Amino acid sequence: MSAPRVGVLALQGDTREHFAALRDAGADPVSVRRRGELDAVDALVIPGGESTTMSHLLRELDLLEPLRARLADGLPAYGACAGMILLASEILDAGEGERAALPLAGIDMTVRRNAFGRQVDSFEDDLKFDGLEDPVHAVFIRAPWVERVGADVQPLARAADHVVAVRQGSVLATAFHPEVTGDRRIHRLFVDIVTGRA
Numbered sequence: 001m002s003a004p005r006v007g008v009l010a011l012q013g014d015t016r017e018h019f020a021a022l023r024d025a026g027a028d029p030v031s032v033r034r035r036g037e038l039d040a041v042d043a044l045v046i047p048g049g050e051s052t053t054m055s056h057l058l059r060e061l062d063l064l065e066p067l068r069a070r071l072a073d074g075l076p077a078y079g080a081c082a083g084m085i086l087l088a089s090e091i092l093d094a095g096e097g098e099r100a101a102l103p104l105a106g107i108d109m110t111v112r113r114n115a116f117g118r119q120v121d122s123f124e125d126d127l128k129f130d131g132l133e134d135p136v137h138a139v140f141i142r143a144p145w146v147e148r149v150g151a152d153v154q155p156l157a158r159a160a161d162h163v164v165a166v167r168q169g170s171v172l173a174t175a176f177h178p179e180v181t182g183d184r185r186i187h188r189l190f191v192d193i194v195t196g197r198a
């Protein structure tokens with residue numbers, strides 16, 4: 001495959017950093033804000049930001065069900081922080097009513113929103129990451145953690161005894177933000193997943 005066309009869901013959040021990281025990792029990033037753009041991508045990154053706002057906008061823009069359908073159909077995806085929350089099949093502390101974070105069910109897992117936030121808002125840690133030789137410097141900002149994973153889900157990293165990175169098939173999620181550190185190994189792993197090399 002030549003450079004895969006990787007969409008970045010650009011409703012809200014830190015999209016620009018993912019564009020740079022994806023380019024460095026050999027992909028051709030494009031913004032996704034509407035249905036036609038979603039239909040045209042080989043893979044999708046869901047950035048960090050605010051999962052409740054993104055859920056609201058996905059619904060307003062009629063993207064929620066099309067995105068769920070593409071994920072059910074095997075669209076490779078990577079979600080960071082708020083993106084991890086949205087990729088879950090179940091969200092704890094999702095918020096209430098109209099403003100709740102809505103699960104897209106890309107990965108069979110239960111995540112707790114703002115889980116670390118109840119102890120400490122933001123922190124950084126060097127984590128062992130399955131398949132990567134050197135530790136990953138992980139930046140957590142009001143991050144979720146993973147409380148349950150399904151049988152087909154591979155936990156890839158832990159922080160303070162909680163799972164904070166997972167992969168199920170071609171869907172990857174991290175509770176932290178690799179796009180802000182300049183370390184491109186996680187984006188490279190995702191691009192390798194998209195091209196079938198990993």
Ligand code: GLN
Pocket residue numbers: 047048049050051052080081082083085113114141142143144
């Ligand atoms: N706490 C945010 C949410 O619930 C996620 C924070 C982030 O993406 N850095 O979506």
